[in-house]
Amino acid sequence: MIRKFAMVSVCLLACMAMVMTARVHAQQTSAPAAQTPAGTTPAAQTPSAPPQSGQESAEEETIPRRKARPPDYRKWSFDAGAGGSFDSGTTKTYVKQGGVLGTVGVARNASRYLGLRADFFFVNLPLRDSALEQASAPGAHNGVYALTLNPIINIPVTKKYSGYIVLGPAFYHRSGDLDSSTAVPGSGCDPFFIWWGVCRNNILPQNGHFLNSSQNEIGYDFGLGAARKWRGNKEFFAEYRFLHGKHSDISTDVRPITIGIRW
Numbered sequence: 001m002i003r004k005f006a007m008v009s010v011c012l013l014a015c016m017a018m019v020m021t022a023r024v025h026a027q028q029t030s031a032p033a034a035q036t037p038a039g040t041t042p043a044a045q046t047p048s049a050p051p052q053s054g055q056e057s058a059e060e061e062t063i064p065r066r067k068a069r070p071p072d073y074r075k076w077s078f079d080a081g082a083g084g085s086f087d088s089g090t091t092k093t094y095v096k097q098g099g100v101l102g103t104v105g106v107a108r109n110a111s112r113y114l115g116l117r118a119d120f121f122f123v124n125l126p127l128r129d130s131a132l133e134q135a136s137a138p139g140a141h142n143g144v145y146a147l148t149l150n151p152i153i154n155i156p157v158t159k160k161y162s163g164y165i166v167l168g169p170a171f172y173h174r175s176g177d178l179d180s181s182t183a184v185p186g187s188g189c190d191p192f193f194i195w196w197g198v199c200r201n202n203i204l205p206q207n208g209h210f211l212n213s214s215q216n217e218i219g220y221d222f223g224l225g226a227a228r229k230w231r232g233n234k235e236f237f238a239e240y241r242f243l244h245g246k247h248s249d250i251s252t253d254v255r256p257i258t259i260g261i262r263w
Contacts, residue, residue, distance in 0.1 A: 086254070116149070123143060124143045163225065198212075
């Protein structure tokens with residue numbers, strides 16, 4: 001009896017072992033475990049690569065950059081013009097009205113409203129017939145050179161029109177030549193020769209050097225102008241100036257009216 005029981009038990013154990021072995025084999029074949037090579041990281045756990053420098057520059061280029069705003073004025077401007085002059089004071093007594101003139105200038109602008117302007121003028125000062133009679137001369141040549149340095153105040157009115165004001169010191173050099181003269185050296189000076197600037201102690205020079213006049217004067221000038229834009233940065237301008245110079249109670253006073261171009 002015991003022997004039969006042992007035989008049955010052995011058979012049951014053998015059957016159970018076979019069943020367990022078959023089940024394990026079936027699980028291994030139906031769902032094999034995914035193996036990951038040693039030293040590698042699953043894709044889900046792989047960290048993202050940092051962006052390349054080319055990508056960064058592309059992203060920066062897509063961001064709009066602010067462009068520097070250009071100034072609404074010209075830092076440097078130049079002008080040239082011509083016109084006529086009208087005299088005043090003592091100058092008017094001896095000089096005809098309407099002497100021709102020429103001028104050139106340059107300005108350094110700090111803003112659209114303020115700048116510093118330098119101008120050079122030549123103004124012809126033709127003598128009146130009455131002045132030639134006092135000088136006992138048949139003819140003469142006379143003129144003044146002026147150099148001015150002024151602050152300039154620009155006044156924009158519209159997109160096309162503007163105005164400006166100048167005021168400042170000036171240097172004048174007046175010179176002239178009489179064709180000839182019958183005046184006697186050493187004689188007393190008449191008012192013309194005093195203004196002419198050759199008298200010494202109210203007497204004409206004994207050496208006869210009174211046909212030529214040359215004198216420097218310090219003074220000031222004041223001016224008003226208007227401008228209209230023409231092409232691009234070019235402008236037409238019209239200007240009125242008051243020029244005054246003086247030396248040893250001898251003065252030169254002219255009123256130039258100029259028309260020209262600024263650029």
